[in-house]
Amino acid sequence: MRNRLSFLIVALLSTVTPAWAQYPTYQWINPYPREEIGRRLVFSQPLNQSRSLDVEGRNQCEITPSPEGLKIVSTGGDPYFWTQPLVAKDNKPITETVEFSLTMKSDCGATGQIFWSEGVHDGFDEGRSVRFDVINDGKFHTYTGKAILGGKLRKVRIDPGTDKGTAVISKLEITRIERSPIEITNMVSNNDFAEIEITNHSEKQVWISSSKKATKTNRPLHNVTIEPGKPVKITMDFPKNKPFEIVDFDVFLRGHLPPITRIAYAFHEDKETDWVKIENGDIQVLFAKDGSGAKIIRDGETIGVLLPLCGKADTTGLPIGIRSNTMELVRSDAKSITFKSSLKSIRNLTFAIEGNELRFELDATENTIGPVFRPLGVMEQAVLSGVEYLEKGEHSSSTADLETAEHVRFSPDPWKMTMPFMGIITDKCSFGLLWDDPLNTRVQFATPDFLEGKQPGDMLQNRMGLVGAKTKGTLRIGPAHLTGTPRSGETIEDAVLWAVDKRGVPNLPPTPRSKDAQKKLNLAGLEDSELKQDGKWAHAILPGGGQPFARTNSADCVSTIWQLTGVVPEGSRQYARGGAHLENPCVYFLTGQAQDWLNQLNGQAESVRKQQKEDGSFRYQGKYLKGHWEDTASGFCGNLVVILFDHYLYIGNTDSLAAALKGTDYFNTFRVPRGAQTWELSLHTPDIMGSGWCCLANVRAFEATGKEEYLKQARRWAISGLPFVYQWDAFSEQKQATNGSDKIIRSGSSSRPSGDGAVMVYATTPVLGATNWSAPNWIGLPVQWCGLDYAEALYLLAPHDKTLDWKKIADGILIAGEQMQYEKGPSIGLLPDSWTLKTQKPNPYDINPVVLERLRRRADGELPALDVQISPDGKTRVVAPFPIRFDGNTPIVDAPKGTETQILVNGKVSDKSAKKK
Numbered sequence: 001m002r003n004r005l006s007f008l009i010v011a012l013l014s015t016v017t018p019a020w021a022q023y024p025t026y027q028w029i030n031p032y033p034r035e036e037i038g039r040r041l042v043f044s045q046p047l048n049q050s051r052s053l054d055v056e057g058r059n060q061c062e063i064t065p066s067p068e069g070l071k072i073v074s075t076g077g078d079p080y081f082w083t084q085p086l087v088a089k090d091n092k093p094i095t096e097t098v099e100f101s102l103t104m105k106s107d108c109g110a111t112g113q114i115f116w117s118e119g120v121h122d123g124f125d126e127g128r129s130v131r132f133d134v135i136n137d138g139k140f141h142t143y144t145g146k147a148i149l150g151g152k153l154r155k156v157r158i159d160p161g162t163d164k165g166t167a168v169i170s171k172l173e174i175t176r177i178e179r180s181p182i183e184i185t186n187m188v189s190n191n192d193f194a195e196i197e198i199t200n201h202s203e204k205q206v207w208i209s210s211s212k213k214a215t216k217t218n219r220p221l222h223n224v225t226i227e228p229g230k231p232v233k234i235t236m237d238f239p240k241n242k243p244f245e246i247v248d249f250d251v252f253l254r255g256h257l258p259p260i261t262r263i264a265y266a267f268h269e270d271k272e273t274d275w276v277k278i279e280n281g282d283i284q285v286l287f288a289k290d291g292s293g294a295k296i297i298r299d300g301e302t303i304g305v306l307l308p309l310c311g312k313a314d315t316t317g318l319p320i321g322i323r324s325n326t327m328e329l330v331r332s333d334a335k336s337i338t339f340k341s342s343l344k345s346i347r348n349l350t351f352a353i354e355g356n357e358l359r360f361e362l363d364a365t366e367n368t369i370g371p372v373f374r375p376l377g378v379m380e381q382a383v384l385s386g387v388e389y390l391e392k393g394e395h396s397s398s399t400a401d402l403e404t405a406e407h408v409r410f411s412p413d414p415w416k417m418t419m420p421f422m423g424i425i426t427d428k429c430s431f432g433l434l435w436d437d438p439l440n441t442r443v444q445f446a447t448p449d450f451l452e453g454k455q456p457g458d459m460l461q462n463r464m465g466l467v468g469a470k471t472k473g474t475l476r477i478g479p480a481h482l483t484g485t486p487r488s489g490e491t492i493e494d495a496v497l498w499a500v501d502k503r504g505v506p507n508l509p510p511t512p513r514s515k516d517a518q519k520k521l522n523l524a525g526l527e528d529s530e531l532k533q534d535g536k537w538a539h540a541i542l543p544g545g546g547q548p549f550a551r552t553n554s555a556d557c558v559s560t561i562w563q564l565t566g567v568v569p570e571g572s573r574q575y576a577r578g579g580a581h582l583e584n585p586c587v588y589f590l591t592g593q594a595q596d597w598l599n600q601l602n603g604q605a606e607s608v609r610k611q612q613k614e615d616g617s618f619r620y621q622g623k624y625l626k627g628h629w630e631d632t633a634s635g636f637c638g639n640l641v642v643i644l645f646d647h648y649l650y651i652g653n654t655d656s657l658a659a660a661l662k663g664t665d666y667f668n669t670f671r672v673p674r675g676a677q678t679w680e681l682s683l684h685t686p687d688i689m690g691s692g693w694c695c696l697a698n699v700r701a702f703e704a705t706g707k708e709e710y711l712k713q714a715r716r717w718a719i720s721g722l723p724f725v726y727q728w729d730a731f732s733e734q735k736q737a738t739n740g741s742d743k744i745i746r747s748g749s750s751s752r753p754s755g756d757g758a759v760m761v762y763a764t765t766p767v768l769g770a771t772n773w774s775a776p777n778w779i780g781l782p783v784q785w786c787g788l789d790y791a792e793a794l795y796l797l798a799p800h801d802k803t804l805d806w807k808k809i810a811d812g813i814l815i816a817g818e819q820m821q822y823e824k825g826p827s828i829g830l831l832p833d834s835w836t837l838k839t840q841k842p843n844p845y846d847i848n849p850v851v852l853e854r855l856r857r858r859a860d861g862e863l864p865a866l867d868v869q870i871s872p873d874g875k876t877r878v879v880a881p882f883p884i885r886f887d888g889n890t891p892i893v894d895a896p897k898g899t900e901t902q903i904l905v906n907g908k909v910s911d912k913s914a915k916k917k
Contacts, residue, residue: 060079100172104141107161114132542845640663831849877906
């Protein structure tokens with residue numbers, strides 16, 4: 001991820017104190033796009049040898065006309081150009097909503113982008129841009145993106161890719177999208193009534209007809225006049241005659257069809273109907289015989305509702321046509337029940353109960369919504385895998401981590417979801433939902449349910465629904481999350497663990513190369529890539545572009561080269577600590593400089609201890625407070641606590657241990673892994689590295705104290721990272737759907753060989769948010785270096801806990817990273833910063849392979865960096881870059897014959913070199 005800092009620097013907190021930040025106040029989120037009623041092409045520029053686009057400026061590219069179109073030769077990793085001011089065909093200002101259309105072929109990388117300037121804004125920024133995945137197959141493709149303009153469109157900037165190469169643009173078009181002048185700009189519903197607010201966006205008054213349906217006593221409204229700027233509200237009461245009731249509004253703009261439709265439901269627990277029951281033990285599911293809904297009862301208390309059972313939906317997951325759907329009971333017994341629909345497209349819907357699981361299967365021929373599960377009570381925790389990780393007081397689709405239109409993510413592209421799971425824990429129950437077909441099933445996830453205008457605290461405030469033609473899945477019905485800390489009662493991690501257990505830990509992807517070839521590739525990344533110049537190494541590079549990371553005599557890189565070759569590279573012996581995300585300080589011990597490293601370690605630990613507050617916390621100050629309700633978070637604290645545990649691990653410093661335990665006890669009260677990357681992301685943003693740091697710290701706490709509570713917490717934090725890890729393969733799903741006939745889009749000549757499988761399983765989403773709240777949006781965009789840090793924690797947890805095969809998961813994350821490595825070119829052996837799944841393309845910056853080699857050594861049972869051993873009598877702590885064993889209480893360092901190395905003994909450098917006899 002761009003603009004990253006070394007974790008060793010994260011401890012240096014900003015001294016700037018901003019105004020106090022707050023989590024965004026809940027306001028109704030409108031998931032419905034304003035209706036499109038017309039389109040008009042306002043700018044069209046075919047590009048060929050005789051006609052070219054008027055270009056005003058460029059970066060890292062050369063532009064010439066060609067018979068096919070405008071030819072762009074990229075000379076670096078950030079090519080782009082921008083146009084002269086655009087003039088519409090009708091010479092009128094281009095305003096409101098437009099769609100850009102770019103026809104292009106390119107081999108310049110995985111991601112393209114269109115920026116625009118508007119109004120008084122002459123420059124370009126991420127907030128005024130759209131991204132698209134580029135297909136690098138040598139053919140022309142048309143890429144589109146919509147933009148809501150805040151003023152007159154001025155110029156357009158085109159980024160054809162993120163790498164060296166050639167692109168040809170044959171056409172640029174801009175279409176003005178005409179939207180309906182009326183919009184439903186607010187909706188409120190509860191168990192008593194539903195209300196919509198209609199706004200007229202035009203400059204003239206408009207006339208609408210409105211019908212509202214629930215019972216025969218409600219009469220339609222007709223010929224409503226709406227003045228500009230004067231919204232009209234239409235309200236309707238629920239009759240409260242039945243347990244499950246529906247209100248729907250149809251709003252007709254005079255002269256335009258179809259209507260704008262909104263739907264809301266109510267559940268009246270005190271009303272009775274003809275029920276049909278299925279049950280198992282203390283769980284009962286009572287279905288209304290007319291198929292209008294169902295309620296879930298546990299230990300005599302209603303804890304959830306199924307409402308509606310099914311109905312039509314559009315391609316984005318929004319409900320349509322619910323009113324016309326009626327359900328008929330086909331059959332039932334004590335454990336199962338089947339309904340059929342009056343709609344020809346919906347054949348039947350079956351439910352069956354076993355243990356605390358409710359299995360369902362929907363058979364339809366068209367896109368169908370259902371079932372919709374609504375856990376009752378106040379949300380305590382919630383997860384939409386790869387997309388949302390929430391706790392009490394939050395709401396889904398908020399702007400805390402994303403401020404662009406992408407923050408509305410109630411029904412994400414299935415590719416963005418890391419596994420087919422979502423769950424909501426309330427003070428009444430725990431609902432975890434799994435489905436069988438992750439590629440062809442969309443979800444509905446909203447808390448509170450803004451699709452129906454529900455507010456926090458409403459009875460039906462939580463919504464988990466599925467959308468597809470043939471939907472199968474399982475609902476886990478668990479106990480409530482009890483009040484207090486996550487140490488009591490059900491947690492969302494319990495539901496996540498159930499989902500992973502039920503699906504099974506995924507099989508490992510094929511390793512892309514042999515062990516020897518892997519080590520050669522890692523070495524090539526350190527010796528043969530553009531990463532190294534003049535005997536120094538950068539943390540990461542942008543091939544052919546500017547370098548934000550200074551090249552240093554990196555101790556991490558030099559130590560890794562020594563591990564790969566057995567030889568310390570020639571050159572300066574003045575090493576710079578760091579260079580990688582996980583430290584490798586071996587070279588200090590091999591060159592007589594262990595004291596220098598020890599001094600730095602002591603100074604860093606002392607600095608961190610001084611930052612710690614009396615309650616054990618660490619507090620963040622900086623601009624990334626915005627979006628969070630406090631100045632601390634689990635991942636922010638966990639990162640610093642790990643530094644203290646490392647200090648204790650290496651030298652046995654009891655001050656650092658006490659501070660580390662105190663910090664661990666503090667951050668263990670948090671419920672969400674977040675705030676681990678405050679160099680570019682909000683302190684609020686859920687983060688897989690937060691899971692990793694908090695897990696690792698608890699493992700160290702358990703090893704230091706033997707207290708089982710720390711192991712329990714390490715397990716919880718490890719589970720919290722699983723929703724960031726891809727556990728399904730869209731390419732395999734596509735193959736199964738087409739009997740193996742589809743072809744995987746390969747990553748091209750700059751990456752791994754085309755014979756390997758696609759990268760997806762065990763790829764890791766880094767955070768559930770965007771850099772600077774706008775772009776890049778990292779949801780669905782794997783960043784494997786973040787996952788590798790999490791994998792380090794899993795390797796350390798694995799010997800202590802068998803809840804899951806943690807080593808297998810860590811191995812999978814490592815292999816996915818190795819699959820992503822470049823096999824040739826200026827970035828040979830390096831790990832791309834991110835990976836575009838659909839096009840299987842890497843995105844720079846490109847990162848040194850130090851951590852890949854470290855984890856490969858862990859996976860293969862080798863020493864990853866320094867070994868730490870304590871004598872049987874507990875009196876001697878020894879640290880060395882070679883394996884250590886004890887003969888009685890006497891340490892022996894197993895170094896190769898003739899090798900000399902310094903060691904640490906009880907926190908002091910040994911003057912006597914250790915030699916293997």
